[in-house]
Amino acid sequence: MKDLLLYLLPIVILFIGGFTLMLVDAFQKEEGGLAVPTAMLHFAAAAAALALWPYAGNAADLARAQVAFNGWLAFDRTTLFLDITIALGGGLATLLAGSYLNEHKLERGEYYTLITFASAGCMMLAGATDLIMVFIGLETLSLGVYALTGFRRTSARSQEGALKYFLLGSFAAALLLYGSALLYGMTGHTDLAGIRDALSRAVEMPQIAGQDGAAQFVAVQQTVRDRVTILAMVLIVAGLAFKVGAVPFHMWTPDAYEGAPTPATAYMAVTVKAAAFGAMLRVLIGVFGDTTGSASLAGGWPGLLVWLAVLSMLVGNLVALAQSNVKRMLAYSSIAHGGYILAAFVVAPRAEPMPGGGGSIGQGAAAAVLFYLLAYTVSNVGAFGALILAGRRGKEAVSYEDLAGLGKRHPAVALALSFFVLSLAGMPPTVGFFAKYNVIRSAVEAGYSWLALAVVINSAMGVYYYLRVMVKMYMHDPQPGAVRAEPMDSPATSLTLIAAAFMVLVLGMMPQRFYGYALEAVKLAAAPVAAAPADAPAAAAAEAGNPR
Amino acid sequence: MTIQISHYLILSAVLFSIGAAGFLVRRNSLVALMCIELMLNAVNLTLIAFNRWMPANAAGAVPVHGHVFAFFVIAVAAAEAALGLAIVLSLYRIRKVVRTDDANLMKE
Numbered sequence: 046m047k048d049l050l051l052y053l054l055p056i057v058i059l060f061i062g063g064f065t066l067m068l069v070d071a072f073q074k075e076e077g078g079l080a081v082p083t084a085m086l087h088f089a090a091a092a093a094a095l096a097l098w099p100y101a102g103n104a105a106d107l108a109r110a111q112v113a114f115n116g117w118l119a120f121d122r123t124t125l126f127l128d129i130t131i132a133l134g135g136g137l138a139t140l141l142a143g144s145y146l147n148e149h150k151l152e153r154g155e156y157y158t159l160i161t162f163a164s165a166g167c168m169m170l171a172g173a174t175d176l177i178m179v180f181i182g183l184e185t186l187s188l189g190v191y192a193l194t195g196f197r198r199t200s201a202r203s204q205e206g207a208l209k210y211f212l213l214g215s216f217a218a219a220l221l222l223y224g225s226a227l228l229y230g231m232t233g234h235t236d237l238a239g240i241r242d243a244l245s246r247a248v249e250m251p252q253i254a255g256q257d258g259a260a261q262f263v264a265v266q267q268t269v270r271d272r273v274t275i276l277a278m279v280l281i282v283a284g285l286a287f288k289v290g291a292v293p294f295h296m297w298t299p300d301a302y303e304g305a306p307t308p309a310t311a312y313m314a315v316t317v318k319a320a321a322f323g324a325m326l327r328v329l330i331g332v333f334g335d336t337t338g339s340a341s342l343a344g345g346w347p348g349l350l351v352w353l354a355v356l357s358m359l360v361g362n363l364v365a366l367a368q369s370n371v372k373r374m375l376a377y378s379s380i381a382h383g384g385y386i387l388a389a390f391v392v393a394p395r396a397e398p399m400p401g402g403g404g405s406i407g408q409g410a411a412a413a414v415l416f417y418l419l420a421y422t423v424s425n426v427g428a429f430g431a432l433i434l435a436g437r438r439g440k441e442a443v444s445y446e447d448l449a450g451l452g453k454r455h456p457a458v459a460l461a462l463s464f465f466v467l468s469l470a471g472m473p474p475t476v477g478f479f480a481k482y483n484v485i486r487s488a489v490e491a492g493y494s495w496l497a498l499a500v501v502i503n504s505a506m507g508v509y510y511y512l513r514v515m516v517k518m519y520m521h522d523p524q525p526g527a528v529r530a531e532p533m534d535s536p537a538t539s540l541t542l543i544a545a546a547f548m549v550l551v552l553g554m555m556p557q558r559f560y561g562y563a564l565e566a567v568k569l570a571a572a573p574v575a576a577a578p579a580d581a582p583a584a585a586a587a588e589a590g591n592p593r
Numbered sequence: 594m595t596i597q598i599s600h601y602l603i604l605s606a607v608l609f610s611i612g613a614a615g616f617l618v619r620r621n622s623l624v625a626l627m628c629i630e631l632m633l634n635a636v637n638l639t640l641i642a643f644n645r646w647m648p649a650n651a652a653g654a655v656p657v658h659g660h661v662f663a664f665f666v667i668a669v670a671a672a673e674a675a676l677g678l679a680i681v682l683s684l685y686r687i688r689k690v691v692r693t694d695d696a697n698l699m700k701e
Contacts, residue, residue: 177662184669188676195680204684205696211680212625212693215673216616219632222666223609226636226659230602230643235658300699373699 048113052120054093055128056168062086063161070154080143083157087136094128101125116236118172122566126415127171127323134315134422135164137541141430142308144535148438163189167316171323175236176225179324186320187214193309194301206304213297221284227277231270237331278333278346288321289383292356302376311429314379315422322386334394347391357384358503365510369444374510382421388500389413389484392491404568406490412563413483420480420552427465427545434458434538435530442530445517452519458532459518461542468549470511471504476549479556601642609635620694626677633670637663
């Protein structure tokens with residue numbers, strides 16, 4: 046129990062904090078004042094994950110965590126890296142929410158409880174090594190985020206966004222579940238290591254009596270198992286692709302992003318992506334990454350993902366070009382960013398060593414995914430934060446026209462928005478550049494030159510609509526009589542933006558160092574230990590109590 | 594003819610397909626909610642059927658993961674339905690519509 050609490054500290058902090066927030070909210074007389082404690086909880090979770098980092102390199106601790114978690118969750122540096130990303134994104138988005146909700150008369154305490162539990166769900170999903178845990182983590186985060194999307198209860202747009210997100214998200218969860226159920230049926234395991242082991246062995250079908258004595262257990266033929274495994278893989282990929290908003294599963298993204306209150310948009314854009322990509326990494330590499338097994342056909346998932354990646358980049362960028370609403374533009378651009386991350390996923394199973402040394406190409410690509418998620422988190426929270434800062438109640442910054450002339454009227458706000466938008470576009474001194482660079486390098490190393498070229502062309506397309514924001518702010522004057530965005534007066538938001546900008550710069554100044562951390566995180570996660578094999582006699586005694 | 598696992602699996606695949614097709618075709622958000630429930634129940638049936646079919650291991654322990662998974666699905670489906678109905682109701686209060694076609698304020 047002690048081990049469990051120690052190695053699970055980031056999640057434990059968030060859950061206990063969430064319950065405390067709920068109680069405080071129920072008993073306090075006035076609404077408000079919960080933003081800073083909630084953000085502190087997130088930062089405490091990030092600090093806990095950081096403190097656990099050395100433990101995750103230590104074999105004795107890893108073994109103890111393995112026993113404590115019993116195959117449900119992973120304790121490794123990949124999880125901790127994602128935990129830090131999620132907690133940072135969640136904490137910054139919460140600080141933004143504090144002033145936004147106040148300004149827009151939305152201040153209700155449940156926002157903070159929802160966000161805290163959703164972050165805990167994100168961390169569960171990011172660390173899940175069992176399909177049951179994947180499902181519970183996914184739903185914990187999804188239910189919180191659906192409610193956050195519909196948080197503006199008097200706004201029809203907010204409710205519409207929530208409805209679309211909810212319906213498509215639940216549909217995706219059902220697909221993922223059906224895939225999980227089929228995998229369970231084919232292997233008898235719900236834990237990822239057990240599934241991988243079972244799939245890598247040839248089918249062996251003992252005619253053992255079923256539970257009621259009749260000889261029910263009929264052999265599954267190898268070909269049947271291969272086909273069902275492929276179907277399960279496709280269903281699971283589709284379910285997770287919905288969550289990250291990859292084309293063609295992106296229909297909910299623009300509406301949910303536009304309808305949600307802006308800090309909730311910032312939150313779900315970054316944390317849900319980090320968690321879902323983490324789960325994808327673990328499921329696809331952990332279960333289907335091994336192409337030597339009997340069900341090796343399911344190892345063909347990179348061929349599926351490459352289309353998702355290219356389509357996400359293309360559709361995301363092309364539609365973003367046509368938007369007149371900045372928030373919607375950021376939504377479509379987030380689809381494109383998902384595409385860039387998926388491009389790195391495609392090469393993640395490659396085992397050849399990197400030309401420069403330091404691991405395999407696949408590990409380099411997986412590290413590129415983690416690094417991209419961190420870079421995207423700080424840049425995107427900043428961009429949405431600057432958009433929040435640029436508008437006050439009744440004079441929100443929504444369309445490009447609202448931003449016209451902002452550079453002259455309010456240079457500081459315009460500078461902040463430009464800075465984060467440049468990082469999203471991938472301009473060199475910022476971290477966005479290095480995130481894209483790592484993806485492109487991984488693709489080139491693996492021989493996917495055309496994919497690297499697609500990333501480059503799409504990034505160039507992205508620069509156009511990101512720069513349009515700056516052109517509007519600095520080179521256009523507002524039309525006479527048009528509604529203009531007036532920045533809100535909020536030191537807290539400004540401080541949050543400064544913190545985010547600091548991280549964007551630090552990550553951009555020392556990309557090799559942080560990429561090195563990501564690489565370390567991926568390497569140590571390379572070999573998940575399987576749970577006790579089902580047929581080992583020594584394990585049989587333990588199995589009786591715990592049939593895993 | 595004895596009922597075998599394949600019957601359960603075909604039934605659950607059919608249920609799942611009906612749910613998925615209904616979700617994609619019908620435009621009423623309440624029907625969409627019901628279709629999702631149908632899909633989740635098809636998943637439960639699959640899990641339970643597979644679990645029943647699994648052999649006991651060498652020590653005689655009966656596998657339970659499918660059953661446990663089904664319980665979690667049931668619990669989460671209930672929470673999901675509650676939230677979904679709340680969102681539908683909340684949209685209805687503002688716009689008096691339940692059809693997903695009418696939720697079209699944000700078309701570009």
